Amino acid sequence: GATVNLITARAIIVATILHMKPDILEQKFKDGSTFRASDSFVRKFLHGLLSWSLRKATQAAQKLP
Secondary structure, eight states: OOOOOHHHHHHHHHHHHHHOOOOGOOOOOTTTTBOOHHHHHHHHHHHHHHOOOOOOOOHHHHHHH
16 A cells, blocks of 8 residues: 655645535634644544544564565
């Protein structure tokens, strides 16, 4: 399987938003801020919707047979 880290997940989320509903990225909230795919947002999204958790790679997984 492919490795999915925080950077990869953020890129996929932002690319999907840009493809499906790009106006979300320009929408201003009441406090004047705009949408940001922060580390905490991406972690909560992956855990809450997909039940995924990010883990560090082990040494054994990094070695080639």
